[in-house]
Amino acid sequence: MxxxxxxxxxxxxxxxxxxxxxxxxxxxxxxxxxxxxxxxxxxxxxxxxxxxxxxxxxxxxxxxxxxxxxxxxxxxxxxxxxxxxxxxxAPVRAVRSLRDARAGSALAFARSCYDHLAGELAIKLTDVLTREGAFAPLVTGEKGTLLNAAHPLLADLGLNVPVHNPSRRPMIRGCLDWTERQPHLAGHLGAAVLTALTSRGWLQPTPTSRAMCLTPEGRHGLAHLLDIDTTALHLPS
Amino acid sequence: MxxxxxxxxxxxxxxxxxxxxxxxxxxxxxxxxxxxxxxxxxxxxxxxxxxxxxxxxxxxxxxxxxxxxxxxxxxxxxxxxxxxxxxxxAPVRAVRSLRDARAGSALAFARSCYDHLAGELAIKLTDVLTREGAFAPLVTGEKGTLLNAAHPLLADLGLNVPVHNPSRRPMIRGCLDWTERQPHLAGHLGAAVLTALTSRGWLQPTPTSRAMCLTPEGRHGLAHLLDIDTTALHLPS
DNA sequence: GGAGTGTTTCGGCGCGGGCCGAATTGTGTT
DNA sequence: AACACAATTCGGCCCGCGCCGAAACACTCC
The missing domain is CATH 1.10.10.10 (Winged helix-like DNA-binding domain superfamily/Winged helix DNA-binding domain)
Structure with missing residues (x-):
């Protein structure tokens, strides 16, 4: 009791x-x-x-x-x-300085969220994978459903996704992105994507904040992977 | 930004x-x-x-x-x-008085949790529905999957569950029960179950707390519905 | 209008706790 | 053994705010 x-x-x-x-x-x-x-x-x-x-x-x-x-x-x-x-x-915290604005834009572009990726880049990835039918549209806080485990984008990242996962942690989960106000990919797959991107040197963790830094190789690799122009990927200056 | x-x-x-x-x-x-x-x-x-x-x-x-x-x-x-x-x-709050103990046991037996049912009774219901294949085992905080929309228990409560639900709110969701330490039924269906139970006078909201009071009719009705002895349903004295 | 009740505002008291500098402990380094 | 550095503990300052009683509003009912 x-x-x-x-x-x-x-x-x-x-x-x-x-x-x-x-x-x-x-x-x-x-x-x-x-x-x-x-x-x-x-x-x-x-x-x-x-x-x-x-x-x-x-x-x-x-x-x-x-x-x-x-x-x-x-x-x-x-x-x-x-x-x-x-x-x-939480309410928006006021931007107090140029330094804050820089840090803010870096965070808004790409940052780690516990063990997966958040920010503009995460939303872009989520959008592409959803649009192309890798998984059903995500809902914040809910488990998602895998539709195509063999999606080329996932394969290109070297991820082979088991159709049935034995662990209690969901393979796919929607996590609210508080800069973009939409859910981004979390769960097992979300974590795997982040490790794949960092292990091939496309993203680098920054020592002082949760912002992830996009390397030049990452910029080209992701542009190719997402089938968009490299200019579409902001580089936080 | x-x-x-x-x-x-x-x-x-x-x-x-x-x-x-x-x-x-x-x-x-x-x-x-x-x-x-x-x-x-x-x-x-x-x-x-x-x-x-x-x-x-x-x-x-x-x-x-x-x-x-x-x-x-x-x-x-x-x-x-x-x-x-x-x-x-949250840590457990110490029980300071008999009055607290009474209130605690009433809350532990059945209480409303936002718009659905929580507590021992909720867990019993969830268990039966899971065991009998109405939906897949729930995971805390995750969307659940409906397996048998026409389960007799749901039908007996006058609920006809749509197989596909158009709303963004999930039909079934697992919500952690902090007295029982297991997930209980939430989501659309969870809310529908609670309204069904109250509208037929089996459960009554108490004015001072979130505890739900089991009426004598509710006691018999539920015992029959869950196919258990009436003595298995505690009455908070 | 006047009585009665639910709710908010105001003034003032007192505690909790967030903060730092200085001293202390513990662990590596030379 | 002596030093350097990370981390914690201690002592003391002081601000924030949670609390209540009394008074001011607001609304209903007679």
Whole structure:
């Protein structure tokens, strides 16, 4: 028998700008050391340490120590889910500087979202795959249905998609893209696409943010793959 | 172009015990007047009013005035989603009194969850329907697949389920039950089941909480429908 | 119009907690 | 052993805000 659960506890943990910034920095599934998270949140190491301690006690993050660093990571997919659900409710943050605008446009173009790709590029990919019948139109937060596991685009990326997947995690899932306001490809396949793109050097993670950087080879490769002009792919300058 | 959204804003709104209590009270989709929400949260009307004002400015709730009452309601399904996602992360609240225990057991047995049914009874229903092949086993947060639209249990409830549904809302969805730790039936069908049960007087909403009260007729009707002994259905005393 | 009730606004109190600098612990490096 | 660096703990400051009582509105009903 379980009494009522208090929603306010995890919400209060997330509802603090510094902590929220750290959690969002971890949203792509990476493990980051305390110092880096302090910088990401714009607070002193002392403050960050206290916040991280609370987050860990509250079960939102997990620590793993390695040498003199302590790496923090989101403690599970449920945490990422909650953060995404809250992002949908979040107002737009004002752009304060040119630097912010740059960072914003880079993020808007391509960024990692937990373990898959988000942003303009992700939407382009999703659109092409949907239009060409690889899977049914995605719905935010829902499991998607695979229609053509042998779609050439997927094959070109070296992905052979099993028709039936044994794991509990859905092969295809719609994840709301909060820059584009439409669902993009997530789930197993979404993760596989991201790893394929990075492993062939088309996209590179940036050290400071979740933005993914499109390399020149990536630009040509993707233009060919998506059958569009290279100029259609913004390069965040 | 959209800059980064600040997750901490909605989270901070939810991350306050009084406000969280009011939001949870609204989780079943009802509209409640300010005074009732004040009681639900255990604060004075003055305090509740201030909280409700903040929630509304923050876009989590909507007001509609009717006479000298002001009815507040969650402003959308996204809000309910976020609350559910946070509930998964929430720790168990300690039971402080017998009164709490009573309320807890009533809630654990049957309660409304936004617009569908949750709790032990919901799990029983979901189990029977799954075992008998009405739909595939549910996964939390995912769209489910209908297998037998003409299942006798659904027919007995007067539900004729369209095989293809035109709306964007999925017919079947798995929703994590935080008392039972398994998914229960949500989506269009979940909502239809709840209305069917209440409209034939088997379940009655309680004025003060989300608990649903099983009537004697409901007890017999459901025992027959689920093909189990009436004693298997707890009556919250 | 006047009584009664639901709701909001205002003023003021007090606690919680976010913040930092300095000191401390623990772990690699030379 | 001595040093350097990451991370945490401690002490103290202070702002934000949650809370309530009293008063002001707003609306209904008589």
């Amino acid at each position: 379980r009494a009522d659960a208090d929603v306010s506890v995890p919400a209060a943990l997330i509802g603090e700008p510094a902590r929220a910034a750290m959690l969002v920095a971890l949203l792509d599934g990476r493990s980051l050391p305390a110092g880096e998270l302090a910088r990401a949140a714009g607070v002193s190491p002392a403050t960050a340490s206290e916040h991280l301690s609370r987050l860990t006690v509250g079960g939102l993050t997990t620590v793993s120590r390695s040498g003199r660093h302590r790496y923090y990571t989101l403690s599970g997919r449920e945490v990422a889910r909650a953060l995404e659900a809250l992002q949908v409710l | 959209r800059a980064d959204a600040d997750v901490s804003v909605p989270a901070a709104l939810i991350g306050e015990p009084a406000r969280a209590a009011m939001l949870v009270a609204l989780l079943d989709g009802r509209s409640l007047p300010a005074g009732e929400l004040a009681r639900a949260a255990g604060v004075s009307p003055a305090t509740a009013s201030e909280h409700l004002s903040r929630l509304t400015v923050g876009g989590l709730t909507t007001v509609s005035r009717s006479g000298r009452h002001r009815y507040y309601t969650l402003s959308g399904r996204e809000v309910a989603r976020a609350l559910e996602a946070l509930q998964v992360l």
